[in-house]
Amino acid sequence: MDALNLSIKAAQEKKIADSRDFFEQLVSDYPTCGRFWRIYVEQELKARNFEQVENLFQRCVIKVLNVDLWRTYLNYVRDIKSKLPNFKEKTAQAYNFALEKIGLDVNSYSIWNDYVSFLKSVEAAGSFAENQKIMAIRKVYQKGVMNPMINVDQFWKDYCAFENQINPLIAKRMIDDRSREFMTVRKISKEYENVTRHLDRNSPCFPPQGTVEEMKQKSYWKKYIEWEKSNPLKTDDLAIVAKRVMYAYEQCLLSLSNHPDIYFESTSYLQNTSTLMEEKSDAVLSKFYANEAINIYERAISGFMRKNPLIYFAYCDFEESRLNYSKCKEIYEKFLEIKEVDPSLCYIQYMRFLRRIEGIRSARQIFKKAREDTRISYHVYVAAAFMEYFCTKDKNIAYKIFQLGSAKFDHIPDYILSFIELAKHINENDTSRNLFENTLREGKISKEKTGDIWTEWLQFENYVGKYENIINVEKARLSLNDEESSNLDTRDTKLLIDRFKFMNLYPCSRIELKSIGYKDLNNNYTANSTSANKPSESLTSNLASTNSTVAKPVTKEKGFSKEDVVSNRILETCLSANPFAGSIVTRPRYPEPDVSKMYPFKQSRENITALQPVPGGGIFLFPSIFAETIKRLPPPSSFHGPYVSIDEFLNHFQTLNIPSDFQTYYKNYVSNRNEVKRDEDLERPTGSMDIYKQRHQKKMVK
Numbered sequence: 109m110d111a112l113n114l115s116i117k118a119a120q121e122k123k124i125a126d127s128r129d130f131f132e133q134l135v136s137d138y139p140t141c142g143r144f145w146r147i148y149v150e151q152e153l154k155a156r157n158f159e160q161v162e163n164l165f166q167r168c169v170i171k172v173l174n175v176d177l178w179r180t181y182l183n184y185v186r187d188i189k190s191k192l193p194n195f196k197e198k199t200a201q202a203y204n205f206a207l208e209k210i211g212l213d214v215n216s217y218s219i220w221n222d223y224v225s226f227l228k229s230v231e232a233a234g235s236f237a238e239n240q241k242i243m244a245i246r247k248v249y250q251k252g253v254m255n256p257m258i259n260v261d262q263f264w265k266d267y268c269a270f271e272n273q274i275n276p277l278i279a280k281r282m283i284d285d286r287s288r289e290f291m292t293v294r295k296i297s298k299e300y301e302n303v304t305r306h307l308d309r310n311s312p313c314f315p316p317q318g319t320v321e322e323m324k325q326k327s328y329w330k331k332y333i334e335w336e337k338s339n340p341l342k343t344d345d346l347a348i349v350a351k352r353v354m355y356a357y358e359q360c361l362l363s364l365s366n367h368p369d370i371y372f373e374s375t376s377y378l379q380n381t382s383t384l385m386e387e388k389s390d391a392v393l394s395k396f397y398a399n400e401a402i403n404i405y406e407r408a409i410s411g412f413m414r415k416n417p418l419i420y421f422a423y424c425d426f427e428e429s430r431l432n433y434s435k436c437k438e439i440y441e442k443f444l445e446i447k448e449v450d451p452s453l454c455y456i457q458y459m460r461f462l463r464r465i466e467g468i469r470s471a472r473q474i475f476k477k478a479r480e481d482t483r484i485s486y487h488v489y490v491a492a493a494f495m496e497y498f499c500t501k502d503k504n505i506a507y508k509i510f511q512l513g514s515a516k517f518d519h520i521p522d523y524i525l526s527f528i529e530l531a532k533h534i535n536e537n538d539t540s541r542n543l544f545e546n547t548l549r550e551g552k553i554s555k556e557k558t559g560d561i562w563t564e565w566l567q568f569e570n571y572v573g574k575y576e577n578i579i580n581v582e583k584a585r586l587s588l589n590d591e592e593s594s595n596l597d598t599r600d601t602k603l604l605i606d607r608f609k610f611m612n613l614y615p616c617s618r619i620e621l622k623s624i625g626y627k628d629l630n631n632n633y634t635a636n637s638t639s640a641n642k643p644s645e646s647l648t649s650n651l652a653s654t655n656s657t658v659a660k661p662v663t664k665e666k667g668f669s670k671e672d673v674v675s676n677r678i679l680e681t682c683l684s685a686n687p688f689a690g691s692i693v694t695r696p697r698y699p700e701p702d703v704s705k706m707y708p709f710k711q712s713r714e715n716i717t718a719l720q721p722v723p724g725g726g727i728f729l730f731p732s733i734f735a736e737t738i739k740r741l742p743p744p745s746s747f748h749g750p751y752v753s754i755d756e757f758l759n760h761f762q763t764l765n766i767p768s769d770f771q772t773y774y775k776n777y778v779s780n781r782n783e784v785k786r787d788e789d790l791e792r793p794t795g796s797m798d799i800y801k802q803r804h805q806k807k808m809v810k
Contacts, residue, residue: 112312116147124155135168138312139411140362142174149180158188173358174309175215178206182219186226196230200244207251212355214300217259220252224266242274253290256297256341264290296340303335313365313412326367329360337377347393350381354400365412372422375401379426401426409442415449421457433465444481452484456491468499479512486523489513493530503534521553521561528564537572544568548584566606578607602626 116134119127131148138144145168152160161184169181185202189195203223210216227245232238249267253260271279306328316322336356339349357374364370382397405423413419420443427435440458444451455478462470475492478484489509497506510527517523524547531540544565548558562585569577582603601624608615616624767773 116144120147120151124151124157127151139168140172140365141310141312142168142172142177142362143310144312145172146174146177146180149177149184153184170209172362173210173213173355174362175210175213175219178210179218179222182206182222199226211255212352213359214257214297214304216255217257217263220248220255220257220263221266224248224252245270250286253286254293256293256300258297258301260290260294260297264294292341299335299340303332307332307359308363309359311363313363315366326364329356329364329370332356333360333373346381346384350378350397353377368408368413368416368418371404371408371413371419375404375422375426378404398430409439415446417443417449417453420454424457424461428461428465436461450483450485451478451481452487455481455484455488459492459495463495463499468496471495475509486513486517486520486526489517490523490526493526497530497533503530506530507534518547519553521558524553524561525564528561528568532568540568545584563606570607582607 115130119130124131131144131151134144135141135148145164149161149164152164165181165184169178182202186199189198192198203219203226206219207216207223210219224245227241227248230241232241249263249270253264253267257263268279268283271282306324308325311325314322333353333356336349336353341348341352343349354374354377357370357377360370361374378397378401382394382401385391385394385397405419405426408416408419409423420439424436424439427433427439440454440461443449443454444458455474459471459474459478462474471492475488478488478492489512493506493509493513496502496509507530510530513523514527524543528540528543531543544561547553547561548565553561562581566578566581569581573581605615605621605624605626614621616626
C-alpha cells in the first residue's frame with residue numbers, strides 16, 4: 109500500500125497527459141476505491157478537461173458511493189455549470205440525487221449543509237417564489253434532522269434558527285413537534301458514529317490475504333451491518349430498514365468486493381425481505397427486492413466474482429427457487445465458458461440440477477459434454493456413476509462409467525477407492541478382488557499412496573472373505589513392500605492389530621498401542637522412533653514418518669482423567685527404565701493447566717489502575733473481585749502525601765509494648781488524654797470577646 113501511495117503521489121506531480129495512463133490502470137485495478145477516482149477527477153479538473161471529467165463521473169459516481177467523491181461531483185456541478193440557463197434546477201436535482209444515494213451516510217452532514225446553503229443563496233423574485241424557497245429549505249432541514257449523522261446537533265440548531273427567523277410565532281410549535289424525535293436521532297447518531305469509527309472507507313479492494321488488519325476490518329463491517337439490521341431507529345417501515353441495511357452492504361462491498369460471503373449475505377437478506385413483503389401482500393416491494401438481489405448477483409459474476417463458483421451456484425439456487433430454470437442454464441453455461449477455471453464442480457452441479465428438473469437423460473447429456481472437456485478431473489466420472497446407480501438403479505451403466513474413467517484416472521488412489529466402493533455396493537466380490545489386485549500389482553500408483561487401498565482390501569476380506577483370503581492379502585502386502593518386510597520385530601503384532609480392529613475399536617489399549625509403535629492416521633495413535641532405526645508405523649496407513657510425536661492423551665470435557673495421568677506416568681517410567689531399548693521414545697505429556705483461567709501478562713512501562721505491576725515492566729490483571737474495588741478508587745496520581753516509610757513503620761510496630769489487659773489500658777489512656785486537653789484549654793490565651801467561655805471555664809475549675 110505504501111508503494112502504491114508513492115506512485116500516486118509521483119503521478120500527481122506530473123501533467124495529466126503524462127499520467128493519464130497510470131490513473132486509468134489504477135481505477136481499472138481498483139474500480140471501487142472512491143479515493144482513487146477522486147484523485148483522478150481532480151487531476152483532470154486542474155487541467156480544465158471538463159469533457160474528461162464528465163466521462164469519469166459517468167463511470168464512477170453511480171457505482172462508487174463515496175461521500176468525498178460525491179462532494180467533488182456536486183462542487184463541479186455548482187461551480188462549472190453556473191452559467192447554464194437551467195443551472196438552479198440542475199443543481200437542485202443533483203443535490204436531491206446525491207441525498208437519495210448517500211444521504212444515509214454518517215458523514216453526509218456536509219452535503220446536507222451545502223444543499224441548504226445553495227438553496228439560501230438562490231434569489232427569489234416575488235412572494236410566491238419566496239414561499240417556495242422557504243418550503244424547499246424547510247423540507248431539507250426537516251428531512252436532515254431526522255437522519256442520524258455526525259454534527260446532527262449543529263444541523264438542528266441551524267434549523268431552529270431558520271424557523272425563528274422566518275416566523276417566531278409558529279417556530280416553537282414546529283420545533284416542539286420534532287424535538288422528541290430529534291432526541292432519539294441524536295442518541296442514535298452517537299451509536300452510529302461509534303459503530304463506524306474504525307471503518308477504513310478509503311481502503312482499496314485487495315484479494316483476501318487473511319491478515320490481522322483485514323480480519324479486523326471485516327469484523328467491523330459486519331458489526332456495522334448487524335447494527336443496521338437491529339433497526340436502531342425502531343421504525344415500523346421495513347422499507348426504511350432494508351434501505352439502510354443495503355446501504356451498509358454497499359459501503360462494505362467498496363472495500364471487500366473480493367469476499368464472496370459479503371455478496372451472499374447481502375442477497376440472502378434481500379431474498380428474506382422479498383419473501384416477507386410477499387407475505388404482507390406487497391407484490392411491488394417483493395419484486396423490487398428480488399430484482400435488487402439479481403442485480404447484486406449479476407454485478408458479482410461480471411466483476412470481482414467472475415471466477416468464483418460459489419456465487420454462480422448461489423445465483424442458480426436463487427433462480428431455481430423462483431422456477432426460472434432457463435436462467436439457471438444460462439448461469440451454468442456462462443461459468444463453463446471461462447477458460448481459466450476448473451469446471452469439474454460446475455459440471456457436477458449442472459448434472460444434479462438437470463436431474464432434478466428434467467430427469468436423468470438431460471444429466472447424461474451434460475456428462476457427455478463434460479467428457480469432451482480436457483479440463484475436468486475424475487470427480488465428474490465418480491459423480492455421474494453414483495448418480496446412475498442411486499437414481500436409475502442400473503449398476504451396469506455406473507460400472508461402465510468407472511471403466512471409461514479408468515483409462516484416464518487409474519493412477520489416482522481416490523478414484524480407485526470410489527470404484528471399489530461401487531463394486532461393494534453392487535455385491536461384485538470377484539470384481540472387487542480383481543480391481544484390488546490389478547491396481548496394486550500394476551504399479552501405476554506409487555507405494556507411498558497405496559496405504560488406504562491396502563486397508564480397504566483387508567477390511568473387505570474381513571467382511572466377505574475367508575481366513576485364507578485375509579492371510580493372502582497380508583502376504584501380498586509384505587511381498588510388495590520391502591520396508592514392511594524388514595521390520596520383523598513389530599510386523600506381526602501390527603498385522604494382528606490391523607486384522608482385528610474395527611473403525612475406532614482396537615484390540616489393545618491406547619498405552620499399549622503407543623508402546624508397540626502403532627500409528628493410525630484416523631485416530632492419532634503414534635509413538636516416536638529414531639530415524640536410524642525406524643519401524644513401520646502401521647500396515648494400514650502410509651509408511652513415512654521421520655519425526656512422529658507422542659499423541660496427546662485423550663482429554664475429557666473439563667481436563668484429564670485420573671486414569672490418563674496414571675497411565676502416562678507408568679508409560680514414562682517403563683520407557684525411561686529400559687536401557688536396552690532399540691530406539692529413544694519421547695516422554696508423553698503430563699496434564700497441562702487450563703490456560704483460559706490464567707491472567708494474561710503484558711509488557712508495559714506504565715502503572716495502570718486495576719493492574720498489578722511486577723518487576724521487569726510487566727503487569728498482571730487483578731482478579732475480578734479485587735479489580736472492581738480498585739476501579740472505584742482514585743488514581744495514584746491524585747495522592748500527594750504524606751508518604752509512609754514502610755521500613756520505619758514496621759520497626760516501630762515491632763517495638764510496641766501492647767499490654768495484655770487492653771481494656772484497662774485504654775480507659776487510662778483516654779482519661780489522661782482528656783486531662784491534658786483540659787489543661788491546654790485553660791492555658792490558651794483568650795480574646796476580649798470570649799467572656800462567656802471564660803465564665804464557663806471558671807465554674808468548671810471551682
